[in-house]
Amino acid sequence: MNEHHSTLLAPMIDPQAKIGNNVRIGYAVRIYANVEIGDDCQIGDMSVIGWPSSKQPFKDRPVHIGAGSIIRSHAVIYEGSAFGPNLETGHHVIIREGTKAGTNLRIGNHSDIEGDCEIGDYVRCHGYVHIGRGSRIGHFVWLFSLVTLTNDPLPPSFLHVPVTVGDGAVLAVGVTPMPGTVIGKGSFIAAGEHPSGNIPPGRVFARGAVSVPITRLANLQYGIQHPWMNHFIEAYPPEAHNRIRALAAEISGKQ
């Protein structure tokens, strides 16, 4: 066990890391040797900066975090990338090797940039955004929650056909461009769409399908009936049972 304890007590900030002035580093942060952090940055608790890459040509190359950046807790940023000033990440963000990003990139909670991407200035990503390897993203682009940029046209394969997003384009919640999609400048892709091919600039893309009421709750059956309160009351503590029964009665009466 001694071997493990010695590993664990190694310095969490490698003395070779280049850290600027007025940098605030949180609790239990690990910073590897290859890291360059500009002035006036904040690195959140439990983050890992400079995680080693196994991919050439990024392996053993530095990661540069521009001045004025804020990286929130539980982030993981690999070596071999460069971020302009004022990068701002949410919590639990992962950014892999080989990413080049401009100024003022913002990335929301739980997002994942898979590496080898080029990202312009002032790009905004909400949460759970997945930017596939090799994506090309212009300036002032918006990627809302759960947007996924794919890159394999016939998965799984060794083909690699990433997505290009033009300046100022907006991809609403859950948009998943198919591999090779080129989205024109300023186009707006509606929630949940799977665009493909060349999307011209300045357009709105959507299928327009809408939900409609298809049946009454009482007709939904699978050995049991909705409203769910009738068969699922035991999932709640006893003190909540009377309230659940009253709610079931109210909903059943409304159908």
Place this chain on the structure above:
Amino acid sequence: MNEHHSTLLAPMIDPQAKIGNNVRIGYAVRIYANVEIGDDCQIGDMSVIGWPSSKQPFKDRPVHIGAGSIIRSHAVIYEGSAFGPNLETGHHVIIREGTKAGTNLRIGNHSDIEGDCEIGDYVRCHGYVHIGRGSRIGHFVWLFSLVTLTNDPLPPSFLHVPVTVGDGAVLAVGVTPMPGTVIGKGSFIAAGEHPSGNIPPGRVFARGAVSVPITRLANLQYGIQHPWMNHFIEAYPPEAHNRIRALAAEISGKQ
């Protein structure tokens, strides 16, 4: 470097935090000054409780965690919120400032409550649930995996039109209510729907579209052919190659 080391060795539990009796705190947890934790709680390893907010009026206000709560590892909970008793979170959960939640809220792994929300009693959220800022959620509501409550009707904008979910409503996997949607008491929204407007109480909403077989694997082409085993065998270690070839032969024979 001394400056950073002194930061890192600062106490991880701020002595100003108010921590009740019989509270079990895991390894490498950070608790900020503004935190109030009721009796009999568990705080999981590597969590951060009381993360500072920059938003008024929540900045510098306490976060209260009700008695009997269980917060699993790698959670981040901001200052400026109040949770009733028996809050239970999965791992890697994020809850931002200004949330008011009743008793017995459960939130699954990797979920994200974006703040300024009101949440009733006995609400259940599965994993990757995203509750947009300002959402209003009743009692006994169910939000299944990947449910996303939006709030910007023409993104990006400064407009803010959050979603309201009535008591006992059920949003199945991946449901994404559009901004301003009001979901009636006890309604059931089927998997993947994007409801909008006013959904009356006690209804089932779905489009009902189903997948159908569209072609044979051999007709899928992109310079390569499926089954994928034929062109992707090198992604596996050599000892697996014979098994992959046999599987490819079997699947090809079945088409």
Place this chain on the structure above:
Amino acid sequence: MNEHHSTLLAPMIDPQAKIGNNVRIGYAVRIYANVEIGDDCQIGDMSVIGWPSSKQPFKDRPVHIGAGSIIRSHAVIYEGSAFGPNLETGHHVIIREGTKAGTNLRIGNHSDIEGDCEIGDYVRCHGYVHIGRGSRIGHFVWLFSLVTLTNDPLPPSFLHVPVTVGDGAVLAVGVTPMPGTVIGKGSFIAAGEHPSGNIPPGRVFARGAVSVPITRLANLQYGIQHPWMNHFIEAYPPEAHNRIRALAAEISGKQ
């Protein structure tokens, strides 16, 4: 406060854990007593291995990590599971109790295996994959980003009807098999589909719906007009305003 500090300073690697030769353990890792780690493994920073389960029959049973495995940072793996050699996980992965997996399982960033699952050899999962409790997954299966295997046919209920995925099947981005779906060997389910029932082997499933241009940006209204640059410029720092105005003019001219 003394009580909490003593908890916090407890050993992070329980001396009862069985750890093989040449195992590299990162910074701030917690390893519980019930853990068995084979030779030549790597355990990433801030991970938790052996998280206690409250579910029978998995409670207090060991978790076995096969030789040659790589677990990346911020992972959580419960007690009561067994993984063959060469398990490889991304960052922020969660695996609950009762999972039995073969050799060479790979699981991407932010994925979640909910437990009591059987997973064959050489299975590959990308990010945000959610494998519902009780799923049965064959050998050489591919689950791409955001694939969600469900198990409750009329949620919420106590019913439990998990999904079965045959050898070599491919579920593209966002595929969400409904409860009880049986996917035949080698079938390919296209992005975003919600298959159900019995999918025969060696087929391609898709609805084939595609996005089409539905209107011009200028027709999208909600009190404001697109392109968004016209009404949202204040969200950017002043030095970016001229570039945004130029982009707005260019996009407006293109419609």
